[in-house]
Amino acid sequence: MAVSVRAMTALWESEIQNIRRGRQKTELGRRSSVAGAAATGLWEERHTLARLKDKLETRDGRLVLCLENEDWQVLPGCLSRLSHVQEWHIRRTGLQKIPALVSGFQNLLVMDLSRNALSQIPAEIGGLTRLRELLLSFNRIGHIPEELADCRGLERLELAANRDLDRLPDRLSRLSRLERLDLSMNAFEDFPACLLSMPALEWLDMGGNGLRALPADIDRMENLHALWLQRNQLERxxxxxxxxxxxxxxxxxxxxxxxxxxxxxDMCNLRFVNFRDNPLAPQDASSSPSPPAESEEDGGEDGEEDRGGRRAPP
Structure with missing residues (x-):
């Protein structure tokens, strides 16, 4: 009987040792897998960072990141290592989201993300207090965050052809340095009130919207030089x-x-006026300014390229 007990004890101890060895192998395998994945992730990050560094160039003394006609639907986290970059030119990449890490790019002066698939602007963009140009035309943006008003250095803002965009937050009136604003080819039916309080605004394009009326105090825009209102629903x-x-x-x-x-x-400073394709009464039609040359007509559906030849000089 004692022999039988000893045999059973030895059998159980052997089984327990086998279980322990099995668990140790499993743990070693897991650790090896984690280490392998970490090594792979580190290699991929280094490879991606190297690709990004290859896209850096210097223009007029500024460090510029240029990504165009490539697949960058998501910007990688390692981009934060290039926070000294002063300009982003990321166009036609299918980019779907501006990452929150953008707030770390305190030296950024120009952000051109035109012709992508962006649907929103993150609130973190308000941290870019030195940003001068923000170009987001031809995306899918339907909402502008109030935090954009914190970009106090902004001088140029382009939001053309976002289609569903139909309003601007009142806080944008704080953009006291904004000179050029492109809101063409969107869904605005009302003239944004914040525009009347932008003291530096000189150039405004709201063509291709659904505007039905202009503000009775639009003359508050004292520094405005160019106003593009083609293809709207204005009656007076x-x-x-x-x-x-x-x-x-x-x-x-x-x-x-x-x-x-x-x-x-009596507007003696007007150099270019276009009233084409309006149901003007005969006396007004006959007294309206002569039609402009073909190269100066307001544009077709492509908008952005077309405006390059019709913008009034500064």
Whole structure:
């Protein structure tokens, strides 16, 4: 009986040792797998960072990251190691999201993310206080965050052809240095009130929207030089436009205007006016400015390239 007990004990101890060895092998295998995955991840990160560094170039003394016509639907986390970059030019990459790490790029002056698949702008963009140019045309953005107003150094903002964009937050009136704003080919039916309080604004394109009226106090935009309002639903122009003494370019083609305000006759600084394709009364049609040359017409559906030849000089 004692022999039998000893035999059973030995058998159990042997079985326990086998179980322990099995667990040790499993743990060693898991650790090896984790280490392998970590090594692979580290190699991939280094490879991606090397690819990004290959896309760096210097332009006019600025360090520029240029990614174009490549597949970068998601920007990698290792991009944060290039926070000294001063300009992003990331176009036609299928980019779907601006990463939150963007707030770490405190030296960024220009961000061009045109012609991608962006659907939103992160609130973290408000941390880019030195940003001067933000170009987001031809994306899918339907909402502008209030935090964009914290980009106090912004001078140029392009949001053309985002299609569903139909309003701007009132806080954007804090963009006191903004000079150029492109809101063309969107879904605006009302003129954004914040635009009236942007003291530096000189160039505004709201063509290709659904605007039905202009503000009765649009003359508050005292520094405006060029106003593009083609392809909207405007039926009249407020008389206060006559008080916009610095306006030299006014495009109102393809609206529903039936007359031209007489006060416009006293706007001696106007150099380019376009009233084409409006149902003007005969007397207004005959007295309207001569049609511009073909190269100056307001544009077709492609918008962005077309505007390059029709913008009024600064």
């Amino acid at each position: 122009i407020p008389d206060c436009v006559g008080r916009m003494s610095r306006l030299d370019t006014l495009v109102l083609s393809a609206n529903r205007l039936t007359d031209i305000p007489p006060v416009m006759e």
